[in-house]
Amino acid sequence: MFAGTQVSLYPMTDGFVDVIMSSLDALDPWRDRLRIETDDISTLIVGPPEVLFPALRDLYAKAASTGQHVVLRATLSRGCPGEPDDPICQTAALANPKEPLDQRQQQALAAIAETADKGQIADAQFSLYVMGAGDHMAEIMGCIDFLKQSGTFDRSKNFCTRLTGDAGPVFATLQQAFCQFGPPAGHVTIDLTVSANSPSKR
Structure with missing residues (x-):
């Protein structure tokens, strides 16, 4: 299996370079279990998801801790048929397909x-895409039912679901959505936006 993300940070401040570069340091404790490549865009x-999501959480929390308005944008994917299997992605975190929803x-x-808890609020919205064979809408609706019970659910929006809460549970909710819904051998993606310190909330 191949699993990973392309992620970008957008700090709304003149000091955006320092925010981005210092936030990337939060990935250092995870580097021995991940392959990380940074360029000028992302x-x-x-x-594996059980390492990937905590690393994203820490990247976000470090950027948010600056107090600046920061947005994290990520596209996450597992099981993409266009990517070769990578041994670093081996995981036991994906749901057993024989288990009922x-x-x-x-x-x-x-x-x-x-x-x-991580001690940093996260306001997120995301969309889950279950691709390939099977009843993808049953999996998506099952995920939405789970989200409404998660404690991080804020509301449904057009084309996405909004989550709000401490970054620890919010990123854990995203991880579970990614791992528990959709076939383990299938292609599942998430489109994610997380915002911190937005002036719209003041």
Whole structure:
């Protein structure tokens, strides 16, 4: 399997260079378990979901801790048929396809309940795309039902779902959406935007 993300940070400040460069330092503790490549547009992070999402959380939290208005934009993908399998992505975190949807929902909720707070608020919106064979709408609707029970659900919006809360549970919710819904061997993607310190909320 191949799993990863292309992620970009957009700080709304004259000191955007310092915010971006210092925030990338938050990825250092994860580098031995991820493949990380940064260019002038985005940072590619490749690895298993149970490492990938905490790394994204820490990147976001470090940028948000500056107090500046910062937006993180990411496209996440697993099982893309156009990418070769990568041993670094081996994981046991993906749902067993034989498990009923309600059991997977309960496992996802239990994982969030065990997640520690990060001490930084995250306002996120995302869309889940389940591709390939099977009843993709059943998986998406099952994910939405899970989100409404997650404790991080804010509201449904056109084309996406909004989450709000501490960055720990919010990114844990995203991880569970990515791992528990859609076939383990199938192609699943997430389109994600996370905002911190927006002047619109003041």
